[in-house]
């Protein structure tokens with residue numbers, strides 16, 4: 001019963017090859033993630049404007065969406081690199097962003113999507129990032145599967 005198919009096994013060589021290639025260039029967070037996904041062999045779409053929040057990267061067939069957030073603008077909680085200034089203007093502005101983000105995630109989830117938030121500061125650890133991406137994209141969805149969706153792959 002517990003057959004585990006479609007498990008991505010990244011070989012050590014492949015993983016380090018990918019990590020070398022992304023370390024060599026100073027890319028923007030989103031480009032870095034896109035490049036990783038391409039090298040991992042995933043096909044994705046960019047900035048779906050018809051979805052709440054216009055996710056940065058989407059996998060339409062899998063109904064999974066990735067947001068890549070700048071820590072400052074999106075108010076990353078307990079972030080080590082970005083702190084909200086001790087200033088009412090910025091606190092209010094960033095608080096609004098956080099609330100808007102939350103609303104958009106909820107809308108996506110209600111539409112049946114799964115959402116992954118990647119914070120800028122977390123992208124520094126390429127090894128961890130690869131693991132997070134692979135497990136999100138291939139993650140089992142059994143808890144919320146409905147009978148009508150069983151045959152769709």
Ligand SMILES: [Zn+2]
Nearest residue numbers: 071076079121
């Ligand atoms: Zn952060």
